[in-house]
Amino acid sequence: MTETTETDVVILGAGISGSLLALLLGRQGLRVTVVEPKPAVGTKGADFVKPRGLRILAEHGLLDGLGALRRATIEFHHDGVPLLSYDFAEHTGLGYYCVVPYAELVGAVLGACAELSTVDVRFDTTLADVRTEGPVVTGATLSDGTRLTARAFVDSSGSRTPLRELIEPSRRAIGYDHGLWMATVPGTRVRNGLYFSSDRWLAYFYSVTAELTRVFVGLPVELEEPVFLRRSPDLAAKLATFVPDEDALAGLDVAEFERAPVSAFTSAPYHRGNAVLLGGSTFGCHPMTGQGMSYTMEDATVLASVLTEARDARELDGLLERRYEPRRLVHERLVEYGDGLARTYHDRDAYLRAHDAVLHGGDV
Ligand SMILES: Cc1cc2nc3c(=O)[nH]c(=O)nc-3n(C[C@H](O)[C@H](O)[C@H](O)COP(=O)(O)OP(=O)(O)OC[C@H]3O[C@@H](n4cnc5c(N)ncnc54)[C@H](O)[C@@H]3O)c2cc1C
Structure with a gap:
């Protein structure tokens, strides 16, 4: 009979949200298994980390040594004529944003995970099956044959998985022309x-x-x-x-x-029992906001605190409901903002009306 390994949290996807969550949980002493089907972290063109995300990276000692390019402005033009100069020093407390290739950012987080004996990151591996009892996921089997039990199962894969099927979120997708x-x-x-x-x-x-x-x-x-x-x-x-x-x-x-890829969506709910969605499994905003990762890093910190605090399944469900599900409102506002930018960029005046200094820099 195959042996069953006991862990605390199983995470699907070693993207920025899954790897940051794994690190935060691992640093709290929780045992984490991260399941990633690809052989390595991919490139996505998600390069901008804005102040909200930078604060989190700095808080967890991940910013220094990242080799990120620090920038203070973005210059916008329309039909060859200057439209707007967005100055982070003017609109944000931090005063700058960073450009760092996605694979390097995630690589830095996974590098920090590698220093923890409690975090097990498995590349080239998928989730083959989950076992449930009512609304609670009791165990999972991986494609390498490993059987796991855990207190919580997090899907940060942004794709269709057995966990997402259990949660069955309704999705409102937004297409672009x-x-x-x-x-x-x-x-x-x-x-x-x-x-x-x-x-x-x-x-x-x-x-x-x-x-x-x-x-x-x-x-x-x-x-x-x-x-x-x-x-x-x-x-x-x-x-x-x-x-x-x-x-x-x-x-x-x-x-x-x-x-x-260019699309956007919102979804609900973000959890069912002890199965939880995170990052690209919960929302997608138009890339023009440059904020998807920063918001997602915030989500990972909220989820990490909930998963660390909850002592049993009932408490976990309650904490997720009170502290994690409300993140949807923040996401919906960002998705709506990105939608406004994406639908107006061809129209000088409409774009200026849609542009929001706070949402664009995202310091608050
Ligand atoms: C073109 C583009 C540009 C963008 N630019 C920016 C930007 O500049 N700044 C910014 O903040 N945001 C940007 N974004 C948004 C950003 O990419 C997302 O917010 C972010 O990648 C979400 O992180 P995540 O870890 O949740 O998901 P992902 O980054 O999508 O990671 C998901 C991981 O799950 C893995 N996976 C897939 N299927 C499975 C499965 N079945 N089981 C287990 N794992 C699986 C994937 O291989 C991947 O490693 C951009 C998005 C796009 C499309």
């Missing part, structure tokens, strides 16, 4: 420039490391195939009509771009 493509090119930029056009294109250029620049291009969905697959019209020539920066456009190669 533009697609987003991403490339990483050599070169550096001192300022982060975001360019919009009235015909629904956008381009975003920012240094992601000391040697590399990330480029995002957004365009109407009906143009994705002609531009990125058939290469007609010419991408650089089109961008030149609203990006007044020849250096940024020099050497851009369509073949280097890959499609980035």
